[in-house]
Every structure is written in structure tokens, then in C-alpha cells.
Amino acid sequence: MFLRALKAAFPRTLPVLAGYLFLGLGFGVLLSRAGYGAGWALLMSAGIFAGAMQYVAVDLFLAGAGVLECAMMTLAVNARHLFYGLSMAGWYADSGKMKPYLAFSLTDETFALLSLTEAPESVPERWYYLCVSALNHLYWIAGSLLGALLGLLPFDLLGIEFSMPALFVVMLVEQWRRKRARLPVLIGLACALGCLFLLGPERFTVPAMLLVTGVLFLFRPRLDKMEGRAGA
Template sequence: MKRFSSTTLKTAFVKSIPIFCSYVFVSMAYGMMMASAGFPWYDSLLVSLTVYTGAFQFVLITFLSSGASLITIALTALLMNSRQSFYSITFLKEFKQMGRRKLYMIHTMTDETYAVNCTLDLPKKEKEDTMFLVALFSRYYWIVGSVLGGILGQIIPFDLTGLDFCTTALFLIIFIDQWEKAEKHTLALSPL
């Protein structure tokens, strides 16, 4: 098993904190919604281990509850997650150098990990290790949050209104961080 330097571990952990802040609430909301739909906590775990895309996991609750066909589920997953293949294309050069970790990196590329990876300004090897650890930490956060949400959802009824804003807040934090680092803001203002 590969050992990572303490500096790389610390850097990756610190860089993953905004993802943690978003994922812990969103994944717990997912777990709670699974519980409110009648699924046990371990179904939240199983889905989070096999499907790593929050938006689709929320849609999957409805599909599983309504008995949707496997083809409907598969096509919806493909369409909803196709944008993430473009994220991976951006980092193909780095991923090719990562050996066996390449497939894991492609699988775990989310909006949030992409945003954090775009901010990394590190030497090549340290950047690859940091990217991998950010992906690993992020996936761990999502899985733990899903399970906690599933358990809490079975024990305590919750009003889930507003928890979906967590991801938007994460992007605002990353945007502000990039804004403060950039000399020109024309590109950032172009969508307005």
C-alpha cells in the first residue's frame, strides 16, 4: 500500500474541508430521505458504495420506491452523469500518470472534487497524490453522511427543507476563493 507524506495528507485534508461541509449535510439528507421512503440505513450504504453521484442518488430514491425498470434507471444515470466525463477529460494527463488509481479518479470525479482539483497549484507528484486523497476523503464523507442520515432518519423524523442549498454554498465558497486569487474577473462575470 502506498504511503503518503504527512504534508500531502494535511494538504488534501484541508482542501477537502469545503467538500466535507457540503457533503455531510447533503449526504445525511439523502440517507434521511431513503429512511423516510422506507429503506433501511444499509441500503443507503449500499447505494453510496456503488453509485457516487448525489443528484442521481436522490432521483434513485423515487425510482426504487416506484419500481422503475432497470433500463430507466440506467439511462437516467447515464444522462444525468454524462457531464462528469468532461471533468475527467480535463485531468486525463494527470490520471494517466496515476496507474491503478486512474479508474478510481475517473469514478470519483464530482463537481466538488473537480472544483477543488482545479485550485491545486502543487508539484506534479504531490498534486496527483493530493487529488487522489481529496477524492478518497470526499467519498468517505459522502458514505459516512449517507449512513448517519439513514440511521438518524430511522430514529428521528426530520424536516429536510433547505438542506439542498449545501452544494450551492460550497460552490460559492470556491468561487469567492478563486475570485480573491484572480487578477482579472471578466470570465467570472461573463455568465451575468
């Protein structure tokens, strides 16, 4: 069961492998240049597993931020995960004992990948979800460790963090191929851009999420009709 699920999951996670090795590498380099070695990279990547937040965390450490400030910042940067959980609650409903881990490991990329791909019919969905999540987790840890070691060498790796937006753009293109995903994609882009211009880069994510949710409901009759036509 597990092996079959792993075999189905692995090729589908290859894009995330590339992205996470890159991103993890970037994080590991930053962290080690801030003076925290491979042990910290391992602890953070295994225990936090939140790419963007781990980048922010390095800034917080360098600024000597207190525990309360770290908690507030995490709330602000990671609030979007509430919405992933909301979207995936239905998918994860029957996953039994795996559920806490599946929820814990629901990163941006895992969420995007699971919403784009499907388990083959011979593999129970929860095993497929588990393998995708755990593989991504491993890639992230491996990338960070690699970066922690590479950070000790004098390479100029500025700009490697662009692998994150690049990965999201690729996922957007894949969503765009599905006709009925186009309207939601545009709603997401428009709401996010609007909030970014109004509120600035530090605090636009949560309002943008709320706005997206509201606007999706406004378009619900139309979206439901498209679903019906597509037979889903």
C-alpha cells in the same frame, strides 16, 4: 509519502467535509424515509458516489422505475462527468494504478476542489489527488449513513439540500478571485442560464455543456493571451 499527502489534503477537503456531511445526510434521510435503510445508503454512496444522481435515484425507486429508465436518467444527469474527465485527463495522465479510482471518484466537488488547489511541492501530485478523492468519498459515505439513521427520527430537515448550491457558490467566489478565471466563469453561468430558460430544468445540462465548450473555443485566442500574461 501517503501520510504527507494525507496531511496536505485533509485541511483542503474541510469545506467538502461540511458539504458532504450535509448533502449525504439529506440523501440518507430521503432514502430511509422511502423505506430503504442504512445498508442501501452504504451500498449506493460507496458504489455510485454521485450526489445529485443519488437524490434522483430515490425518486426513481419510489416511482418503481425500470432498469432502462434508470440508465437513461443516469446518462442525462451525469453526462457532465464526461467533461470533468476530459478536463482532468491531463492531470491524471501519470497516476498509474490509481487512475481508475481517481476517475471513478471524480465528483462535482472533487473536481472543483482539485481544480482550485495544488499539491505542496513535497507531495507527489497523484498521492495528493488520491487522498483528496478518498477523503471526499469517506465523508460522503459517513454523511449518508448518518442520514439513514437520522431519517428514522422525526426531525424536520427540509431544505438541508441547499448545502449543495451553497457549496458551488462558495467555489465560484474562490474562482472569481483569480482574474483569468473570470471570463470562463461568466461563460459557464451565461450558457447554463440560457439553456435553462430555453430547455427547462430536466434536459438543459448536456446542451449547456456543449455550448460552454463551443463558446470557450470561440474565446480561445483571448483566453490564451490571458494565460500568457499571467505566466501560467
